[in-house]
Amino acid sequence: MSRIGIIANPYSKLNKRNPAQIETLRTIASKHADFFVTDSLQDLSQKVKTMANTGFDVIAICGGDGTIALTMTEIIRWYTRKELPKIAILKGGTMNLVASQINIQGSQASVLRRLIRRVEQRSALTTSKLQTLQVGDHFGFLYADGSAVRILKEFYRKKSGILGAIWLGLRLVSSFLRKGRLVSKLIYEETVKAKSGAQTMEFTSLGNFAGTIRKLPLGFPLLPLAMKQKGLFQATFITCPKEKLLWQLPLIMIKHKEGTSLGKYSICCDELEISSQSPLHYTLDGELFIHDETTPLKISQGPEVEFIKL
Template sequence: MNVVQSALIHNPNSRKNAQDKGQFVRMARQKMGDFCVSALNDSHLPAHLTELKSRGVDLIAISGGDGTVSACLTAIASVYHDCPLPSVAILPSGNTNLIAGDVGFGLHGEAAIDRLLRPEGLKSCIRTPIRLSWPDGERPSVLGMFGGCTGYARAVRIAHSPNVLKFAPHDLAVFFTLFSSMASLLFRRSRHSWMNGDRLSWSAEGTGLPVPGREGRSFLFMTTALEKLSHGIWPFWNEDTSRDGFHFLDVHAFPEALPKACFNLLRGRAPEWLRAHKDYTSATARAMQLETDSDFVLDGEVFPVSAGGRLKLEEGPAFRFVHV
């Protein structure tokens, strides 16, 4: 019988971990010893994971928000490239925890650590993160679960301001991100610039695509490898989860019927008129090539627009997420 070796990667800078004054990590270290790692900076993750790999770790719990999870998945895929990937457990403690809303562990605090130390019988699900890369080689590729550009990137920049984070912690930030796009349209001075969007051309690979690509401007572009978001929000209408790939939504500049469309999508509905509308495209893709003058946001991290404006989205390695 194979014995599962569990470890914990703890981000002391995440919102919840910073607020508890180290109580959780002290408890975890008492129970897990050297298999509890506190990573102050993402740049330290490869060294920590190389050590955990050498010690036979095949279940890694991550205590942090979406950004921490993204950084850990990227580093895990790199360090474990020559052997099976470890299973992953998400213990949410960040500003935004969209990933945990879909594949979270389901326990917190001491109860979570105790269960991780006896992992037999845990349930699991598979998710394939999106790999974001820059064909021009400007920076290393990264893995993530939820992102976007054009209007989404604008809204995230607003949501990241300190005043907003005080009033929109955790997954409420996604509400602000989505609604801020709509709220901006109420003000005449910002209406035209938001509706005009940003330059975005894309081509996609996948089955069942309504169009293989387009050129023009985009009011809002979002994509995810998750299968569920918080509070019933689901701004995509490709329900066939048996298809390989990630979901995406592209809303053209100056879209018609935008309030009506948002009203439906924020409730997880996509009526036939919306599916057939020329200004709204949603599908599942295995890979996409993008050209844009917009920043790209992945799991809360803002990546400035590249010099050439070219990006690639594709399926990354499949991870097994465990939960109770």
């Protein structure tokens, strides 16, 4: 029978809002799974190392997209000589982007109960495979930089959930129409250079995205070509002028082809290097990073991961 380990991040949006939920999950897991609450990145690394050394082959993650990405990075790091464990997502974040890709439904408690029941009944665990994206030393599924990072930082200032994200979007639209201060502060062009194989590109872009999943938060289909060809992720550079972004955004979303199209340039590749004249601020699944080295930031496909459908 599979051995289940549960990683819980008490600082994720949902868990922080309802601290008692962690204890509820711990009670459900009692006698059925080992429960690990993490309090730092170092602690997370040590606990995943313990799980790898003691043979856990199912790991459930209770947290948001950032928690999933950080945990996956440690799993790939420590399960070097073993098959990667199957992953169950218990949710717990704001957007729950990865959970939405594999259609995880229900509360954290109900998802955990379903997982335990299937493992104990030795039922076949139906899985959905997702290719990871490696950015520098980290693994995740969705990369973004430029204006997307500045908007994300503005959202994080208040951390007000889905309604807060919608409200920020409405404020940005209003500021765009009025040529206000908010849109000027968050959305502007930067020059970036990109290289994929022998192809070298230079863009003046509002922001750049790369990923192995097709839907962005709130369901926007910006990367519809991701993984249509096995082993290739999609990268998209938003090249439209800032003053035309609001009007061109619907067409940017619905135009699904490689190369140049209205307001963007898209490419499907297995490796990409991005560089800029200043430190590159980027996000991977909601976690924020800065690449300030003189060498380009390398993005490539990572290992494939099996997520349990619950």
